[in-house]
Amino acid sequence: MSFKCATRFACAIVLLVGGPLASAAYSQTLTMGAALQRALAASPRLTAAERDIGIARGQRVQSGALLNPQISYEQDNSFGSGAYRGTRSAESTLQISQMFELWGKRDARIAAGQAGLDAATIERRSVRLEVLSETAIAFVNVLGLQRRIQILDQQVDAINKITPLLQRRVEAGASSVAETGRAEAASALVKADRERVKSALASARRELAVLIGDPSPKFRAVAGSLEAVGKPPGFQSVVAAIDANPQLVRWKAIYAQRHAELLLARLKPYPDVTASVGWRRYNETGDSAVRFSLSVPIPVFDQNQGNILSAQESLAKTQAQRKANRNTLIVVAGRAYDSLQGSLRELSILRSIGIPKSSAAAAAISEGYGQGRYSLLEVLNAQNSLAQARLREQEAQQNFHVAVATIEGLVGNPFALARGRTR
Template identity: 35%
Template sequence: MQASAWPNPELFVDAENFAGSKEYRGTNNIELTAGLSQRIEIGGKRQARIDAAEAGLTLATHDRTADQLALRDEVAKAYIGALYAARLVALEDDRLKNAQSLAGAIRERVQNGRESPVQSRKTDITLAAAQVASQKAQRELQGSRAALTALLGVPNVTLALNSGWFDRIGDVPDVSPNEAALAENPDFARLNATIAQARAGVDRERAAGVPDPTLRAGMRRYNEDGGNALVVGLSIPIPVFDQNSGNILRARQDLNRAEAEADAMRLTLLGNLARARQTLLAAHSEAEAMGKTIIPAADEAAAAAREGYSAGKFGFLDLLDAQRTQFDVKAQHATALRDYHLARIELMRLVGRTY
């Protein structure tokens, strides 16, 4: 809006032939001239300003899009962090319940003389550790909820813990690590806008080196006979000492710097895209392998250990180890799911999309 504005006209008043000598003493022969002067921009100055302003507006639009995308990513990451903390709370609660059940069963076996009192002490230690872990998980969940509510600007949030969304990983998005995939990335889009703004700055400084004529028009009042006459004038600066060469050179160097920085940022974004894609593929493979193979195997081993312990085929330490492995694997699976979702967010951000 400001770049398209024309220069303001100037009001001028000239007084001549007064306060001199002889017949020009006093104001008897004073001549007054009043009128307007208008600087006329030439050399494309106005259009150059408009082009530079439009380039700045394009940059501001990309920056706004980038800020919106970053906020969505922060909310998504906070939401995933809250779901992950809630999953750990559920796992630690199950671990605590199992430890309580096991401690009761061991005490009964110790009273019946079927187990050594040492085993009861071990179960007490396991129970105490499970209680500490459960309390820690609760505190982490509260912190995750607080972070999410702060981002959303609401007093409290309700997590959809049973939707199954956290466990669904689906297929890895088909994203190729090339510039075409970065087309919707606002950081990538602003590279060309930055160069366009710098190029518009060069054009603006070049146009500023072209002198603008000033047109003057007014009415002169002759005091001798009370007559009036029209006065017209035209002035043109002579670019002898100042041709705006320094500003033109600086604008050209700004353009060179913008082009170099754009090339460097383009390579950085391509590298980040390739790395994010590989990270997501690795996280997908890990989460899928743990969900389909490792967790079922750990569940089977824990079930077999419980049956074997009841039948007297396995010792108490074997049972504890199998159960500990089962819960640890489930916790690792939750971590793998979290890492997958976070990696997907990062990849989608680089291609200018949300999760």
């Protein structure tokens, strides 16, 4: 199975279609699709990335601007003594000057500005992926905790169902009063666990609410299922796809920008030419004349060596930063992939042996308890084993989908996650 096909299948699972997309701003039930859409619309990080594009676009426009001409006025031979008293012998010159950039300096400056704009545009794609991935993970966490509470509710109900039978056994002298307390204690412990999970769910709901733009949760629950899972592609396919991640792609633009900056630093010592043309008026004779001049700086003392060295180091640093960034992404992807694979193996064991055997044992022991063949402790142990197996399944399912969402945020092409409405 190719990486693309496998990831499409996995992402179709993580979208957790639990009903039509919520069209209202504050739906009673929140779906994955609606959460992704609202996260994209509300993310301040995405807004900041868009402003960075605007900043880079302004810098790109400015990089292509031509140098402004200069106008000057000079007056000689005036306000002196003798023949030069007052302005009778004055010579007035009105002049306009223009510097002409040579050696491709303007082109290098434009290339640096364009590369900066490209980098900002790609960075926005990276931020968008992160927002989608974080929102998907937050959604899965809420959905998983909701399911965990359901399992604990079922365990409390199972304990409560044996209470009437236990009472009849106590009245008949078949069980001691202490067993009633044991059942009540078992129920209380499960309820205590449920309260702890409810606290975690409240935090997870708040985190999801903030991601979709609400200061507090305005949805009653999230809709979806964690049941379905799929076989992932090989890890090498994931690593190969990471090279398309915007975080890595943007380094190409940054490298181009640093290269243009190095070229600009090397070109700076090459002199530019300033051409001037003016009109001179001789008051004493009433004559006038045109004045031409050219000026070229002599790069004797400043060869821009320091800036050239700095630009060279910055270019070399860019290559090292990309390698470090890629290594970090591979480590994160590796952790998520290992978690995904471990969750699949755990689910296989639980679904093939753990849950079926625990369910059958709990049913048989509960039925035998009514016939006096098993003790209350055996019933409670069987129910607890079944509940723990289901809780382990829920945890493995949640870990699987969190890992998928994490990998989706790293592979550059988010497939299903990208189907959320663009801003």
